[in-house]
Amino acid sequence: MTSPSAIAAAPDRAVLLIDCPDQKGLVARVAGLLYQQGANILHADQHQDHELGLFFMRVEWSLNGVDGQSIPTFLAAFEPLAAQLQMRWQISTLKQRPRVALFCSQYLHCIADLLHRASAGELACDIAVIISNHREVEKLAAFHTIRFEYIPVTPATRAEAEAQQLALLQELNVELVVLARYMQILTETFVARYPAAIINVHHSFLPAFIGARPYHAAHARGVKLIGATSHYVTSVLDDGPIIEQDVARISHRDQVEDLVARGRDLERIVLSRAVRWHLERRILCYGNKTVVFD
Amino acid sequence: MTSPSAIAAAPDRAVLLIDCPDQKGLVARVAGLLYQQGANILHADQHQDHELGLFFMRVEWSLNGVDGQSIPTFLAAFEPLAAQLQMRWQISTLKQRPRVALFCSQYLHCIADLLHRASAGELACDIAVIISNHREVEKLAAFHTIRFEYIPVTPATRAEAEAQQLALLQELNVELVVLARYMQILTETFVARYPAAIINVHHSFLPAFIGARPYHAAHARGVKLIGATSHYVTSVLDDGPIIEQDVARISHRDQVEDLVARGRDLERIVLSRAVRWHLERRILCYGNKTVVFD
Amino acid sequence: MTSPSAIAAAPDRAVLLIDCPDQKGLVARVAGLLYQQGANILHADQHQDHELGLFFMRVEWSLNGVDGQSIPTFLAAFEPLAAQLQMRWQISTLKQRPRVALFCSQYLHCIADLLHRASAGELACDIAVIISNHREVEKLAAFHTIRFEYIPVTPATRAEAEAQQLALLQELNVELVVLARYMQILTETFVARYPAAIINVHHSFLPAFIGARPYHAAHARGVKLIGATSHYVTSVLDDGPIIEQDVARISHRDQVEDLVARGRDLERIVLSRAVRWHLERRILCYGNKTVVFD
């Protein structure tokens, strides 16, 4: 386990994510550029979607203690190449800890899990705020000394509540919103503000059992496995790019409440993996899918 | 592995399957009756659906070499009780090998797997016939010395083809029809003749991706796991009681053809389990679900 | 999720666990006795080990609100039968919440998980004390308002430390000890005081990688799956009856620290399942194995 202090002491790393139209020589040119600059590549991974003619790449290299210096040098050389090859790209260093907002409602298993992982150093982020339309999480927020904002939501006050949430996220420079069993549907306005930056967990194996009460639906259908799915939120309910899924075996003996209990473990796992991979800049979205570099 | 000859030599066993309205004393009365008759119970399992007020039981006992004799004795005592308690029940002995028809089309992985398992003694049945609308399986049928019937199907000849199939099944006393990737949809007329006795494999994690080309649909949706489902066929497409499901992890690297290849292993496994459990009289259907006693 | 208050309000249930030499009529006689007494059986499950000639049974029935009354009535009739049939048995009601002691060292993921589950009503027990040879857990204990005892252990002070632990357990009427990544080996003296009542989690797929640093050993061997095992503690290290195991896929990309991180999720899951099953009286030990009724 990497403790927060170990992270602070560790030499920093740069991560570059690229997607662009596929063509010959992409790996050679990016790797060549890094080699010319003396970069020590620690991990490199690429993927080609031959059907769509797309190329994706993730490169991670050591910053050798010269933190904050080699990135601009790299960019000076990289930007012309990126423009020429029509690359969409993002670069960051692993020490830049993204600022995260956690949303939840009355069920606390996912948020308790995320908070424990963050405090144990498993999630390289700063949790700026916990926002809930319920008060159950307040004590937990206090234990972790994280700011808590209670923002109730009713159909009548939804617009106002979201405005308040968005203002808070902006004020706190939040880059990633995690819906840890937040039981409200965000409006298109909200979603549009955080493209590929809102992660939700849905308690079914999507696309099966979209919408409310998926465990009840799974029980009614008599499935033999239940699942959970973490995904980026888009304007279509439960339809965004899937990041991770997992399943557990059930039997005729399991009632809805057993499914709910088994499912909690799945939800925790698929959500925490999605958050960790996002924070480690392992995920690229394209169309309605994700590339997850492992 | 139990070889066919080992089965022949083994002492026989009776299996009783019961479902009825739940009430006090059901286990006591059935077990008591068997005890009075000196039966040696080898396995007993029961299940209550508290929500629907239903009771399910499977009891397996030794026939002690007095094959064919103790069943009538048992029934003389059991039938009045069963009538009184409104039981639906079926009794059979494990030596009564059900007669099975295998249907397939051009893909042979499932049927090749079932034939290998049957020949290795894993499936306690007699395969009476292989029926296909293609000729690819003919050589395999010959290798296993199983009768092969080529019955082509077109929209225009469907009714006639099914009539021919049904006549054959009746002639051969077939009790179980297994659709081992048979790519034709059976009519309601056919399905009605074999209630809870037609097992199909669908190459998705139902209820996701019902209908044609589920691997293409799964690829398009960007799921991270693919699945396969075996189920009893009802008149609604891909909607019958689910018997078994399994999944395999995929990634962004997997193209549709990779999903198809991974999926073949899942299909083989969920179909062969379903057939085996059916033959061992482990499955009870109720509503649109199954109880599978393990 | 069943909240603690829901448990308090729920009608109580009796659970009877039996193991004895197998013979005809055991199910009939136990079920018959309960039927005579008007018990409403909610779940009944039995298992026969044909090889060893042993019979195991778990019966759960409703106490109909007449809490504390029907148990003695039942026992008056049951005890002579049990003696006659050489049964070992234990009876309890689900409202009798066992008193549990949690032991841990510096790694908190397992204990944090158990505490969250207990507070969410997933574990029907009263956590009487947390004992650790480290102070890391102190804050967490305070948050859950559970008594914390810091008992350091060195080779020189082991005997004394265990004496102190045992005195505490006795004083607090502890019935179950859970070693939630407690990194000290208990002496035979300690283990003998809690037969089949100390649950440990080992961070490997036992019997592979017994002893210290199993993730390092797994990495060195180049396995493709890592595992975790929960088991009852006996006097032989990592050799007690296995309760639950689970595995996760790894690849050549995973370093030891990745195995450690992946493994934490496995450890949490196999340990929490074992504790829950023990509390629900689903486990019977025999020889060096467990029967886990689901």
Added chain:
Amino acid sequence: MTSPSAIAAAPDRAVLLIDCPDQKGLVARVAGLLYQQGANILHADQHQDHELGLFFMRVEWSLNGVDGQSIPTFLAAFEPLAAQLQMRWQISTLKQRPRVALFCSQYLHCIADLLHRASAGELACDIAVIISNHREVEKLAAFHTIRFEYIPVTPATRAEAEAQQLALLQELNVELVVLARYMQILTETFVARYPAAIINVHHSFLPAFIGARPYHAAHARGVKLIGATSHYVTSVLDDGPIIEQDVARISHRDQVEDLVARGRDLERIVLSRAVRWHLERRILCYGNKTVVFD
């Protein structure tokens, strides 16, 4: 599914596997060289073992229909670089179908599975011969029109039998030996002739239950999951580099024969995956481990 004829018609691909001491610029130099030659890279994957300072790479590129021509051109440029960077490497084209010998004894589930997969086009190889110390497989070999050699083995005749086997393998230009449940232990002499080119399946989750009768050992230990492992054979029994492992859940209800039956499905899957990955040149051995590029 790619049929054999589809493979024949498909444009060919080159696969280069490299391992060497890690240093800066390796990706850049290999990718740069391919780019200069106009190669269209279809897949590239690399791995660094930071602990051991090793670099591994697999590159797959299109041969554009100029089959057999671009490889020498590539090598003329690559070989000096490879020498300079101390690379161990191998290059092949996917149309070069390796010649394979299958060994088995009396259990046919693995070999039947491999033969079905080969005939269905899942395994890009030519099966040159089936060798067995039993005659059970003879009929199956005939069905697939593959040469069958019956070579009985006793302790007294082992040396002679192996000499006969080795002569046959040499005569038939066999490059890969697959032990599909071959129940004889190969001598060091045999193993030394096919380094990293003999694949075995062991019916346990190695390193648990090395040696004979692993299902019996697993049953005796009371494990809750059983496993199977495919690995390269080395001179130490069941100790070679692991290629693939998988597990299945069992319960107290499962007797040894149930473990054997469940295990057969695991054995088929882990063995067929290992063979496929080997044939697709996805595996690199180092130390006693494998890198498996997916």
